[in-house]
Amino acid sequence: MPTPSLAALPIRRLTLRDLSACADLSEDRGWPREEHKWGFLLTAGKGFGIDDPQGGLVAACVVTEYGAWGQPDLGAIGMVLVAGRHARQGVGRRLMRHVVSSMGTTPLILHATPNGRPLYEELGFKVTGRAEMLRGRFSPGGLEPAVFTRAATAEDLPAIVRLDEEVFGTDRTPLITRLPAFADQLRVAEEGGRLIGYTAAWPNMDTHVVGPLIARDTETAKALITSLAARTERPLRTDIDVRHEELLDWVKERGLTSVACHSVMTYGMPDLPGDWSRRFAPLTVAAG
Secondary structure, eight states: OOOOOGGGSOEEEEOGGGHHHHHHHHHHTTOOOOHHHHHHHHHHSEEEEEEOTTSSEEEEEEEEEEEETTEEEEEEEEEEEEOGGGTTSSHHHHHHHHHHHHTTTOOEEEEEOTTTHHHHHHTTOEEEEEEEEEEEOOOOOSSOOOOEEEEOOGGGHHHHHHHHHHHHSSOOHHHHTTHHHHOSEEEEEEETTEEEEEEEEEEETTEEEEEEEEESSHHHHHHHHHHHHTTOSSOEEEEEETTOHHHHHHHHHTTOEEEEEEEEEEESSSSOSSOGGGEEEOSOGGGO
8 A cells, every 4th residue: 555645734732642752753753752741731732743654753733722712813833843754844834834724814933943944933923032941950149039938839729810911911720720739849929918920830741841930020030030940950941032131141141051942923913912021931842
């Protein structure tokens, strides 16, 4: 029986049963397997993929929807991967066209690598910002930020969700309420009994990823990062909006180094909603 052409292979929804195949696809492209992150995204979002008749996946990606249930007002596209043996054959373009079409008029966001950016521009995405990925062992030093932080409790979740919606510009309840189970640490910054920021540290291979990082100001963001770093032996990794120059300089002074830079791209809207001045880092670039 002849092998079907790539263009004839159907695109289907992925589930948690596809977790190993998604991790295999990451590994195939030289990425870490990131099974913990894949599991989170396949649960909180919608996975799309193309099966390889020879086994595994030809391609995959995930869309995370935000806003009212069944009526999203924003979608984040991430983990767009094509197996190396099928690269440069139009598979990624076909999968992305399918995803964009399936989202109808919903505005979209994604973080693009330099290699992926031309395809996304071809599909109508526009660059609206940049995020710098940093990694390294955090070394405390200098004056400690004078902002009170503590571990979050179950009672904090409603306030965290409200603050997140205010800053991010849309409701992310299904994502944020999964953080206590997904992250190893969830911490808040508080002033006068009011939450002024929150962050999480979640395990990814040998690092702890810092994100989301939402804070009233840079000093609050510094305090939250310092509080996370004090409670882990792992290197930290995070993706900081390049407009937060003071925070970028500060984390570099404390041992983190730049490893990559992503273009933040939007489709169907001129810019991201919400308040960028309080949005320092995403949960993961794959979820916007």
